[in-house]
Amino acid sequence: xxxxxxxxxxMFPDRLxxxxxxxxxxxxxxxxxTKLVDPQSFAVIIDAYGLIPESWVMPVAVLLPxxxxxxxxxxxxxxxGSLSAITGxxxxxxxxxxxxxxxxxxxxxxxxxxxxxxxxxxxxxRPALYRDMVMMLAVIYLYGWRVSRCGxxxxxxxxxxxxx
Numbered sequence: 477x478x479x480x481x482x483x484x485x486x487m488f489p490d491r492l493x494x495x496x497x498x499x500x501x502x503x504x505x506x507x508x509x510t511k512l513v514d515p516q517s518f519a520v521i522i523d524a525y526g527l528i529p530e531s532w533v534m535p536v537a538v539l540l541p542x543x544x545x546x547x548x549x550x551x552x553x554x555x556x557g558s559l560s561a562i563t564g565x566x567x568x569x570x571x572x573x574x575x576x577x578x579x580x581x582x583x584x585x586x587x588x589x590x591x592x593x594x595x596x597x598x599x600x601x602r603p604a605l606y607r608d609m610v611m612m613l614a615v616i617y618l619y620g621w622r623v624s625r626c627g628x629x630x631x632x633x634x635x636x637x638x639x640x
Contacts, residue, residue, distance in 0.1 A: 493621040496614050501551035503611070504562060508544030510589030511537070521586035525576060559622075563615050566608055573605040 511518040519537035522528070528536060547565060550558030573585060585604035 500614050501548040504544045504548030507588050508541040511541035524583040566612050570608045573601045576601045
């Protein structure tokens with residue numbers, strides 16, 4: 477059993493956990509802030525998908541980026557539930573992008589706000605879906621690290637503070 481635990485700990489190093497957690501968190505914070513700077517432009521992108529009533533577009537254009545910033549900040553501090561929030565947001569984004577691909581939409585993904593070079597070039601939503609899949613792999617790694625160290629995927633604060 478001890479050999480297995482050592483192998484698992486080597487598969488999930490502490491420094492890599494912190495680096496991935498911070499990278500993922502900063503990505504969400506950056507994406508949220510760029511959309512909050514110009515919610516009107518983000519609202520236009522949301523409306524292009526045609527998934528929600530027009531009266532909901534502006535509130536969603538403000539609340540969704542706010543949720544990204546809060547979840548990202550929570551992940552930096554390793555607050556309980558923040559990784560679950562990031563997971564939920566990623567699943568939502570992947571579902572919307574998948575819908576857009578299925579419907580043949582040629583729209584900006586809206587991922588990093590109106591000044592996003594990918595959005596300006598209209599590179600398509602398929603690359604954004606692939607990027608989200610990579611971020612989901614990072615989330616799975618974070619959950620794996622937590623389970624290997626803490627016995628659950630909830631939070632790592634106690635482990636990192638105790639330094640076991």
